[in-house]
Amino acid sequence: EPEVTQTPSHQVTQMGQEVILRCVPISNHLYFYWYRQILGQKVEFLVSFYNNEISEKSEIFDDQFSVERPDGSNFTLKIRSTKLEDSAMYFCASGVNGVPETQYFGPGTRLLVL
Amino acid sequence: SQQGEEDPQALSIQEGENATMNCSYKTSINNLQWYRQNSGRGLVHLILIRSNEREKHSGRLRVTLDTSKKSSSLLITASRAADTASYFCATVQGAQKLVFGQGTRLTINP
Numbered sequence: 001e002p003e004v005t006q007t008p009s010h011q012v013t014q015m016g017q018e019v020i021l022r023c024v025p026i027s028n029h030l031y032f033y034w035y036r037q038i039l040g041q042k043v044e045f046l047v048s049f050y051n052n053e054i055s056e057k058s059e060i061f062d063d064q065f066s067v068e069r070p071d072g073s074n075f076t077l078k079i080r081s082t083k084l085e086d087s088a089m090y091f092c093a094s095g096v097n098g099v100p101e102t103q104y105f106g107p108g109t110r111l112l113v114l
Numbered sequence: 115s116q117q118g119e120e121d122p123q124a125l126s127i128q129e130g131e132n133a134t135m136n137c138s139y140k141t142s143i144n145n146l147q148w149y150r151q152n153s154g155r156g157l158v159h160l161i162l163i164r165s166n167e168r169e170k171h172s173g174r175l176r177v178t179l180d181t182s183k184k185s186s187s188l189l190i191t192a193s194r195a196a197d198t199a200s201y202f203c204a205t206v207q208g209a210q211k212l213v214f215g216q217g218t219r220l221t222i223n224p
Binding site for chain 1: 155157159202204208210211212213214215
């Protein structure tokens with residue numbers, strides 16, 4: 001069964017450094033999402049992406065964040081200058097038709113900012 | 115106010131018993147979903163119930179929805195050790211974003 005994959009599974013970085021989290025969505029999916037989960041807290045929506053542009057973003061998704069689909073298979077989340085509070089699990093999701101209930105989640109990348 | 119608040123926050127039962135988790139939400143919905151998350155892993159979609167449905171079954175899972183009370187429950191029957199996980203309800207806000215609750219941490223003791 002096709003699945004969403006994410007790399008790396010874990011990343012440790014220093015505060016102020018840039019990180020890029022990578023996702024490979026399911027191949028025929030057209031809608032892409034990033035969510036994050038701070039340890040012990042709920043999963044929070046960050047951004048949705050369709051047709052090479054952001055379709056919706058949350059207040060968390062400020063200028064430090066950007067997303068890109070650099071080729072036909074990858075979907076990336078970049079954090080330009082990481083803060084301690086960016087430490088979280090980041091989940092990528094993809095969907096075939098933009099209806100939220102059809103989002104398929106990846107296993108997540110655990111980001112630790114020191 | 116928060117969408118999708120689950121209770122209890124933690125539940126520990128013996129294998130074979132039934133586990134019931136509840137979720138409340140604030141705004142009107144078209145559907146409500148339940149997800150499972152094994153420790154340190156991604157979210158797995160379990161079941162979706164639409165606003166015009168009152169009950170739905172999938173294997174050992176039974177979900178109810180009461181739109182008048184803005185609440186849903188997830189029942190896992192005949193629990194197994196492998197059911198140990200966190201369970202989240204989620205509703206849709208806006209066009210595409212899923213809004214999750216805090217989750218219930220379920221522990222099944224052998």
